[in-house]
Amino acid sequence: MQSQTGFKLATSLDELREVVDKYKDTQGTTIPILQDIQEHFGYLPEEAVEWAADRLEIPRSKFYGVATFYSQFYLTPRGKNIVTVCSGTACHVKGSEKILNRLTRDLNLPEGQNTTDDMIFTLEKVNCVGACSIAPVVIINQKVNGKAAASKIALQVKKLGKEEDQA
Amino acid sequence: MSAKSIEIMVCMGTGGIAAGGDLVMDAFYSQLKAAGLEANVQKGCSAHKVGCRGLCAKDVLVDVIVDDNKATYEYIKEDMVERLIEEHIKGGKPVEEWLVKEDYHNFHDKQVKVVLADCGNIDPESIDAYIGVEGYKAQEKVFKNLAPTETIEIIKESGLRGRGGAGFPTGFKWELCFKNESDQKYIICNADEGDPGAFMDRSVIEGNPHSVIEGMAIGAFSFGASIGYVYIRAEYPLAVERLYLALDQARQKNFLGKNILGTGFDFDIKVKLGAGAFVCGEETALIASIEGERGMPRAKPPFPVNSGLWGKPTVINNVETLANIPAIIRNGAEWFASYGTEKSKGTKVFALTGKVKNSGLIEIPMGTTLRTIIFDIGGGIENDKKFKAVQTGGPSGGCITEDMLDLNVDFESLAKVGSIVGSGGMIVLDEDNCMVDVAKYFLQFTQSESCGKCVPCRIGTKRLLEILEKITIGEGTAEDLVRLEKLAKDVQSASLCGLGMTAPNPVLSTLKYFRDEYEAHLEGRCPAKACRQLLTYTIDAEACTGCGACKRACPTGAITGEKKKPHALDQELCVKCGACFDTCKFNSVGRE
Numbered sequence: 001m002q003s004q005t006g007f008k009l010a011t012s013l014d015e016l017r018e019v020v021d022k023y024k025d026t027q028g029t030t031i032p033i034l035q036d037i038q039e040h041f042g043y044l045p046e047e048a049v050e051w052a053a054d055r056l057e058i059p060r061s062k063f064y065g066v067a068t069f070y071s072q073f074y075l076t077p078r079g080k081n082i083v084t085v086c087s088g089t090a091c092h093v094k095g096s097e098k099i100l101n102r103l104t105r106d107l108n109l110p111e112g113q114n115t116t117d118d119m120i121f122t123l124e125k126v127n128c129v130g131a132c133s134i135a136p137v138v139i140i141n142q143k144v145n146g147k148a149a150a151s152k153i154a155l156q157v158k159k160l161g162k163e164e165d166q167a
Numbered sequence: 168m169s170a171k172s173i174e175i176m177v178c179m180g181t182g183g184i185a186a187g188g189d190l191v192m193d194a195f196y197s198q199l200k201a202a203g204l205e206a207n208v209q210k211g212c213s214a215h216k217v218g219c220r221g222l223c224a225k226d227v228l229v230d231v232i233v234d235d236n237k238a239t240y241e242y243i244k245e246d247m248v249e250r251l252i253e254e255h256i257k258g259g260k261p262v263e264e265w266l267v268k269e270d271y272h273n274f275h276d277k278q279v280k281v282v283l284a285d286c287g288n289i290d291p292e293s294i295d296a297y298i299g300v301e302g303y304k305a306q307e308k309v310f311k312n313l314a315p316t317e318t319i320e321i322i323k324e325s326g327l328r329g330r331g332g333a334g335f336p337t338g339f340k341w342e343l344c345f346k347n348e349s350d351q352k353y354i355i356c357n358a359d360e361g362d363p364g365a366f367m368d369r370s371v372i373e374g375n376p377h378s379v380i381e382g383m384a385i386g387a388f389s390f391g392a393s394i395g396y397v398y399i400r401a402e403y404p405l406a407v408e409r410l411y412l413a414l415d416q417a418r419q420k421n422f423l424g425k426n427i428l429g430t431g432f433d434f435d436i437k438v439k440l441g442a443g444a445f446v447c448g449e450e451t452a453l454i455a456s457i458e459g460e461r462g463m464p465r466a467k468p469p470f471p472v473n474s475g476l477w478g479k480p481t482v483i484n485n486v487e488t489l490a491n492i493p494a495i496i497r498n499g500a501e502w503f504a505s506y507g508t509e510k511s512k513g514t515k516v517f518a519l520t521g522k523v524k525n526s527g528l529i530e531i532p533m534g535t536t537l538r539t540i541i542f543d544i545g546g547g548i549e550n551d552k553k554f555k556a557v558q559t560g561g562p563s564g565g566c567i568t569e570d571m572l573d574l575n576v577d578f579e580s581l582a583k584v585g586s587i588v589g590s591g592g593m594i595v596l597d598e599d600n601c602m603v604d605v606a607k608y609f610l611q612f613t614q615s616e617s618c619g620k621c622v623p624c625r626i627g628t629k630r631l632l633e634i635l636e637k638i639t640i641g642e643g644t645a646e647d648l649v650r651l652e653k654l655a656k657d658v659q660s661a662s663l664c665g666l667g668m669t670a671p672n673p674v675l676s677t678l679k680y681f682r683d684e685y686e687a688h689l690e691g692r693c694p695a696k697a698c699r700q701l702l703t704y705t706i707d708a709e710a711c712t713g714c715g716a717c718k719r720a721c722p723t724g725a726i727t728g729e730k731k732k733p734h735a736l737d738q739e740l741c742v743k744c745g746a747c748f749d750t751c752k753f754n755s756v757g758r759e
Contacts, residue, residue: 030459069461070442089364089594090520130366131181132520133223133527144185
């Protein structure tokens with residue numbers, strides 16, 4: 001199994017330079033830069049953010065402040081498969097918490113952790129994906145599943161896990 | 168082949184796509200082509216996508232229009248396309264059993280569509296489709312025939328109030344900005360729809376992005392802004408994609424850019440992707456976010472119309488507000504003001520969701536009663552359960568009970584009963600929803616979204632949540648209720664911005680109308696049987712058929728038993744997830 005944690009700044013420097021340099025000398029760019037870095041690496045590697053901050057002569061602390069403020073930013077690597085449980089109001093009143101509890105248990109995720117140790121799955125909840133008429137909604141690798149039932153979603157996730165094992 | 172024209176419209180909003188709209192669309196494309204139908208029709212044959220038409224619960228919705236005769240089908244899947252083409256398009260006979268039923272018509276009949284008029288009727292990815300329904304006519308009128316003050320006067324007379332929540336009069340806001348002299352002004356479209364349970368802004372941008380662009384251009388021209396921003400949630404990929412496309416098209420036709428329509432006026436719009444913070448719906452926090460800071464609100468005044476983005480006069484309008492503008496300019500202030508109530512004019516889009524049969528996006532004149540909305544348009548409660556309450560205004564709103572169902576929905580009357588119109592989320596709750604749990608849900612939300620700047624909100628919401636958590640696990644006391652109410656009022660009055668000031672609303676309104684449910688929890692009971700820790704599951708040995716369904720569903724192996732013999736549940740192992748209860752077809756699992 002390959003781990004995604006081994007971020008190496010040296011091997012990604014060219015990409016990073018390209019991302020960062022287009023924002024030189026423009027105002028209000030902290031968020032777009034972080035969004036672009038994340039788009040490239042799947043999360044915000046500390047080294048990459050620090051490198052960008054230094055290059056743009058913006059205090060590192062400012063990047064850190066912004067990165068920790070917005071829920072879109074991930075400071076740790078995420079799993080290969082992303083399972084997102086919507087916990088908007090409509091989804092909540094239609095039982096999204098049950099789905100979340102079930103998946104947390106099935107994936108053996110201890111409290112406070114949302115990525116499995118083998119980096120195969122990340123389970124997260126989002127505030128609302130705005131598809132309330134088909135609540136509850138679970139998004140598995142960007143595919144939206146409407147009117148989701150805990151047992152069916154659990155089955156899908158299990159199947160995905162098995163495919164990963166064989167791969 | 169006698170048909171002169173064939174048109175297929177497939178609902179492709181987020182809801183439509185989730186239900187398989189893209190597959191249906193592909194099936195139409197390839198099968199129409201294979202059948203050689205394109206060549207056989209004179210006026211043309213097209214299959215195209217349309218935005219959301221509201222009733223997402225019945226997706227995929229498909230219109231088949233043969234020679235101007237339109238038939239609408241519901242719940243269409245890709246494997247049904249073949250029969251539609253064979254029987255309806257080739258054979259001329261609509262497939263009766265798949266047509267939309269009466270409730271589809273009920274859903275639409277009582278609505279009045281201004282903002283949503285063209286959502287679901289035109290291709291959102293085509294500027295020509297928008298121009299075909301009088302799009303950009305209003306902009307032309309404003310740019311060529313009206314003085315800025317005249318435009319502002321029309322908006323003022325229409326009585327349009329901001330649709331983002333607070334209901335501030337739009338024309339008045341524009342006028343304030345107009346009067347501020349500055350070398351640079353901005354207009355910002357707030358599309359950071361953060362309320363959980365609301366998706367009207369997403370649907371408008373997905374379904375008719377040009378109406379928002381046109382509204383922004385009209386505003387910019389009348390108070391003199393040369394740069395606009397759309398601050399939109401990154402969680403809405405489809406809306407973002409269609410917005411970018413629409414902006415490019417508008418630039419190509421010179422509705423945006425330099426010297427627009429030959430008037431010498433320059434205006435362009437940039438897109439800023441929100442990074443997921445509810446508080447950024449607040450004006451000053453949104454501005455901070457565009458400036459690249461943490462999205463924290465600051466004290467007002469100064470208001471953004473005086474000192475906004477980069478310290479310059481800035482108007483921030485919500486998506487729906489802006490989408491109303493072109494229609495008001497085209498049809499006049501009087502026309503708009505003819506809808507609604509004395510102080511709340513026009514229509515409002517609501518996201519009607521939760522335990523209601525026809526959930527979806529609706530647009531109604533202000534002043535429509537909740538009863539009409541929930542029971543006529545919404546078709547009543549799902550599974551014929553008992554209505555308990557409707558929650559409006561999201562985390563800043565409150566609950567409205569059955570005896571207030573004849574209330575007219577407008578800014579004033581909802582405020583009077585402790586709720587708000589807000590951005591327009593309307594979540595229907597039935598007897599299975601616990602009101603304490605609902606209050607806890609919203610508090611969890613506001614607590615985690617509190618930006619942390621002011622103490623009452625940062626610490627107050629945390630303590631409120633802790634008390635609610637204590638109550639939902641059955642450890643609450645009578646003093647907790649007193650403390651809860653007092654603290655809620657303190658947070659309400661002492662917080663810096665709208666988030667903190669309204670965060671206690673769900674608590675206060677449920678305490679007011681559902682105090683009995685809170686008291687039941689103090690005795691260790693959850694009347695709606697929703698609070699997990701207060702429930703016990705049992706298996707009725709006499710009713711159990713030993714089918715094994717619950718045993719298979721149980722994630723912890725707490726259920727044991729031989730086939731065709733009554734099963735048993737080990738309370739020690741039970742995590743109260745309710746899987747057995749949901750699975751059992753014989754009502755043998757009890758929940759107390």
